[in-house]
Amino acid sequence: MVRTGAFGALTKKHQEQLMPLAREVSFAIDERIFNEGAKADRFWIIHTGTVALDVHVPGRRAAVIETLGAGELLGWSWLVPPHHWHLGAQATSPVRAYEFDAAAVSELCGKDPELRQELLAYVAAVIAGRLRSARVRLLDLYAPYGAGEVP
Numbered sequence: 001m002v003r004t005g006a007f008g009a010l011t012k013k014h015q016e017q018l019m020p021l022a023r024e025v026s027f028a029i030d031e032r033i034f035n036e037g038a039k040a041d042r043f044w045i046i047h048t049g050t051v052a053l054d055v056h057v058p059g060r061r062a063a064v065i066e067t068l069g070a071g072e073l074l075g076w077s078w079l080v081p082p083h084h085w086h087l088g089a090q091a092t093s094p095v096r097a098y099e100f101d102a103a104a105v106s107e108l109c110g111k112d113p114e115l116r117q118e119l120l121a122y123v124a125a126v127i128a129g130r131l132r133s134a135r136v137r138l139l140d141l142y143a144p145y146g147a148g149e150v151p
Contacts, residue, residue, distance in 0.1 A: 006045045006073040009122040014115045021105060022098035027051075027091040033074070036088045041102050043075035049095030053087045055134065062088060063141055066133040076123045076130075078102035087130075 007015050025044070027033055034040070036056050050069050054062035065087060068074055074097065077085045083102070109116035 006071060006122065008071070009125075010115075010118050014112075014118055017108060017112065017115060018100070018105065019098075021100055021108065025097055025099045027095040027097070029091055029094055031091045031095075033089040033091060034085050036085050038085050040075060040077035040083045040085045042099055043073065043078050043102065043105075044097040044099050046070055046072050046074055047096040047098060049091060049093045049097075051089050051095060052092045053089055053130070055087055055138075063137060065137050066130060067092065073123070073126050076126055078105075079120075079123055087134075 007018075010018070022045075024047075027049070033044075033051065036054075046068055048070055050067050051074055052064045053066045053068065054064050057063050074089060075085070077083060079102070105119075109119060
């Protein structure tokens, strides 16, 4: 049973409800997992390895916003209409992960409002953290020195 990272935010009962929906997948180093703007119909919990989240920058190479590792949620866009990826993702090392079909998880959440509430609270915290990371990284790359400092 997964007890740390993403599933650490869920009760044991809800972990046990979700895990039968998981399938184990792997990604090779440098494999593109998803692209910004594509349809988001699944998510992953990373078991081993690292994944870089990036944002498309016209005329430049994609800017890496954050690197995720074991126990972390990869993909939240499946939960928020219009269900398209807001960032891209690429394996930076060999990755093993639990993959979840968004429709199956949504159906389960429809039957269990407490599970839905736990997932929404966790994903909201993930989104907030990723937004902070994106802001800091983009300011590091493109703003004048000191522009990203917060008093």
